[in-house]
Amino acid sequence: MEDNFTKLAYNVKAASKEMAVLTEELKNKALLNIAQGISANKEKIFEANKKDLEEAKTLVEQGEISQSTFNRLKLDENKMRDMVQGIQDIVKLDDPVGKILLKRELDEGLILTKKSCPIGVLGIIFEARPDVITQISALAIKSSNAVILKGGKESVNTNKMIMSVIQEALQKTEGFPENALVQVFTREDVAQMLKQDKYIDLIIPRGGNKLVKFIKENTKIPVLGHADGICHIFVDETADIEKAKNIIIDAKTQYPSACNSVETVLVHNNFGKKEELIQALVDAEIEIIFAPDDWHKEYGEKKLSFKYVNSLEEAIEHINEYSSGHTESIITENKNNAKIFMNKIDSAGVYHNVSTRFADGFRYGFGAEVGISTNKTHARGPVGLDGLTIYKYTIEGNGQIVKDYAEGIKQFHHKDLG
């Protein structure tokens, strides 16, 4: 088993070197072939999905999976259209590979270039939603990365069918490397995947807290994503009551299970309209928990933790201690306080007078979203296609050696070009 997986990972790594040199044209052709294949085979995909749904129905009855997991599993005409549209949208995005990030003449005839390139091999582990396969495959192809995908066991029939449609489309795309997209299926495969730090360069988990935490704790491969989304809103002394009400209600009720929903509201003790604010939240059917057991709580429903604080500094300290580093917002009419908050809060997103729900790659205008990262290195916040690239340095010369520079025979002049 272990040797089989290592061989598979080795082959995907080899394919990744071929992926790295594909032209934008060929990549877009592959994507359009996939979009067409999904459309043409939608009945087969619905059929496979029906099988998964039947099996899942029993699991729901037995309490093994939740109704919301069941709902996310279901593909319908709308979701299918979104899948196809999603691939077509990625075709339209700029190629993130081959961008010149720096061009510098180190000395005459000695040219340093820093150019974006794919990371290599991505390992994607996702749950329930089978539409993730087409989205993540399209993002991987556009960024010239190879990918090993592992979907949830609930959607195994749907995933297999979609993947066979994708493979057929790629085979039709002349020049597209074999083994660049591979699907695996078992728990044991996940365990093997997390060990392949020689061949897999980045793991992207798409799923609940538990999945992400498990992955982060069990691999040495860099993981892009976030486990918790414990977002805060601080209502300052000078907050506008209407803004405060609207923003908190939006951040809690517009999509309560989203990672960028607010979980804790801190209110300045000197804020004059405390009662009006609380009444508005109650009217919006939000349950307010004063003095919760755990300030790290992510409710995922219309509940929030609530606390009065005596100062901006106390709010900042509370947030830096309990936040998951995702997104926080201050409601204030005091611009200086907003500035201090935005500088001192150490989270991927720090907002002034807007809802935390804006933390999203599409809302930021990235055109696609790989995921939202709470990491402090590589990529932070909503991650677009660029997050799937790194860079390499090339030097073009005509025989230069370091000895000449070390001995002072030649000097670097470091002129940036273009």
Next chain:
Amino acid sequence: MEDNFTKLAYNVKAASKEMAVLTEELKNKALLNIAQGISANKEKIFEANKKDLEEAKTLVEQGEISQSTFNRLKLDENKMRDMVQGIQDIVKLDDPVGKILLKRELDEGLILTKKSCPIGVLGIIFEARPDVITQISALAIKSSNAVILKGGKESVNTNKMIMSVIQEALQKTEGFPENALVQVFTREDVAQMLKQDKYIDLIIPRGGNKLVKFIKENTKIPVLGHADGICHIFVDETADIEKAKNIIIDAKTQYPSACNSVETVLVHNNFGKKEELIQALVDAEIEIIFAPDDWHKEYGEKKLSFKYVNSLEEAIEHINEYSSGHTESIITENKNNAKIFMNKIDSAGVYHNVSTRFADGFRYGFGAEVGISTNKTHARGPVGLDGLTIYKYTIEGNGQIVKDYAEGIKQFHHKDLG
């Protein structure tokens, strides 16, 4: 012990939030105070260094440490001048924090800004060379990061003395936070450090392969650096013999123990001047190993592995299999082959007709070097000050909520500003 270290790490994390908001002026003042302090206290530092050297002499005699470790330990007037100059050079560099990387109007009055910020807390583990302390402390201060430093046990007296001079200089700098630079001393401290993924954001090891490998295998914190430096040179069919000779001799002999020295030379079977090339290497006192036991071998002395290959493709495959992803060079007059090599080789540096020894932050014109990374995420190749930063997103608004956009009442227009 464990609780003590966690408390220390917590305090450094708290100090990192203060570091994040320091002005460039204050940071430069702190750096100049340190430079002045080192100059003013050089006799005390020499004295502490003498103590270390005496103890180390015994260790050399007992075969516990090598002569070269001993040499790196020794501070003299030249090294002291370089230390001070190094700090002054960092003062002159642009502040890497607070750079606007993107400014976008999402909708009227809704402004997204992506701004560079410090990573947070760095953990630096280094061996022997005590001059690393001032360099890494200066880089951390300039990039607004807090840092926990652990030096080699051989230089403990020198490290303590330098650190006390640094602390005195920082105390003199009004407004500089306490606990932002902390030194620890024991092996047990290192073990504790590697566990603090809650408080330490990035580990930077500065030392030999063994140290770096040990660290990478024993922490979940991201590690910036490289273990091996197995660099390759491929002499293509159409290589210019003079360039081939000069470049290989430079890459092997100019500083044989450097990580960017060449370890393996691959030569195209159709290259017409094989004997002349080999003779030149022998004349330069380079030992040539045909058919080594292990193509992963990093010699660190005037030895190299040598192999004939039948094609450019074979060379690329060999390199992608055995390279450590540091730096490789092709010697060829065929521009198309150079292009293929540079595209398909998956290393941080890929060169054409130049020595691998150019892989260096100062030679690249970065003004400072944090280290050389063979990672595929965050920072790759020689890493300058920018590698110690990440970014955060801020949004400034006046009450906007997501519901309005989800329901089509408002639309994003995504206009890039400035």
